[in-house]
Amino acid sequence: MKTVVSGIRPTGQLHLGNYFGALKNFVKMQNDANCYFFIADYHSLTTHPDPQNLHDNVKNALAEYLAAGLDPQTTTIYIQSDLPQTAELSLLLSMHAYVGELERTASFKEKIRKHPDNINAGLLCYPVLMASDILIHRADFVPVGKDQEQHLEMTRKFARRFNTIYGVEYFPESMPYNFGQDLTKVPGLDGSGKMGKSEGNGIYLADPDEVIRKKVMRAVTDQGPTEPNQPMAEPIANIFAIMKIVSHPETYDFYLAKYNNCEIRYGDMKKQLAEDIIAVVAPIRERIADIKANDVYLREVVEAGAAKARASADETMRNVREIMGIKPF
C-alpha cells in the first residue's frame, strides 16, 4: 500500500486554491492509501504568529480540513508539533543540506523580497523541515499545489543524497500528486497570479453565499473579444481556469464557445461560476461551525492521530539513527 502525506500551515482560512490544489486530491486517496495529514504549526512559526492566536489558528485549520472531507477513520490526522520526531529528522537531514541550495529556493528568495526584516534561519531551513514531514513516514505521494513543486524536488534531492552517502535504499522518491495530471494552480480573480492567503484574493470555504457572489462578480474582465478565437487576456483566462476546475465540463465548453464566437457575456458567466462555487463551498461551510465548536471531537482526532503518527515516525527514526551511526549503548 502506498503512503501519502500532506500538510498545511495554520495561517488563515482555507480557500479554493488550498481545496482544489491540494486537499481534494488527498481526500480522493483516503481509502486506497496509508494517509497522513498534519497541521504544520512549526512551519507557521517562521513568520512569528502571536502566541495568543496560534492555538486558535491550528484549531481553525483542523476544523476546516475536517469539514472539507478529511476522514479521521481512514487518515492519520495530527498536529506537526505533536510529532517532535519530525524536528529530530530535520536536524539530522540539515547536516547534508547545503546553505547555498537553501538560499536559492524560490520561496526563500520571495520571503527575502517581501519581508527583508525577518529572514530567520527557520525560513532558510523550511525545505528541510518539509522534507522531514514527508520522509518521516517515507511517503510515496504528496498531494500539493503547483507552488510546492520545488520543495518536493528538494525533498527528493535530500532523500537521494542520504541514500547515496550512507549506501542504503532507505528513503523513497516522494512524488507530488494530482491524479496523473499537472499540479493545479488556482488563479486569483483579481487579474493575475494565484489565489492565496497572502495575496488577499481568496474565496474562502467559510464565505457566505452572498460574499462569494460579490467576490466573483467583482472579478476583473475586459471589453470582450472582437474577433473569433482571439487569445484571452490573463484575467479572462483566469476566470475560465477557475470555471474549468469548479464547474461541469459542459458549462465550461458552453462559455468557451461563446467566447470564441464573440458572444460572451461575462456577467452571465460570472453568475454561473458563483453558483458553481457555492455548490462546492456551502456544504463544507455548514460543517465548519459545528466541528469547530466540538472540542471533545477535535481532541479525540488529534490524540488518536498523534499516537498513530508516532508509531510510524518512531520506526523511521530508529532506522535513521542506526544508519547514521547513532546507536544505543
Ligand code: ADP
Ligand atoms: P497560501 O498560498 O494561501 O498561503 P498555503 O501556502 O498554506 O496557502 O498552501 C497550502 C496548500 O494549498 C499547498 O499544497 C499549496 O500548494 C496549495 N495551494 C495554495 N494556493 C493554491 C493555488 N492558488 N492553487 C493551487 N494550490 C494552491
Ligand code: TRP
Ligand atoms: N509548505 C507547505 C505549504 O506552504 C506546507 C507543508 C509543510 C507541507 N510540510 C509539508 C505540504 C509536507 C506537504 C507535505 O503549503
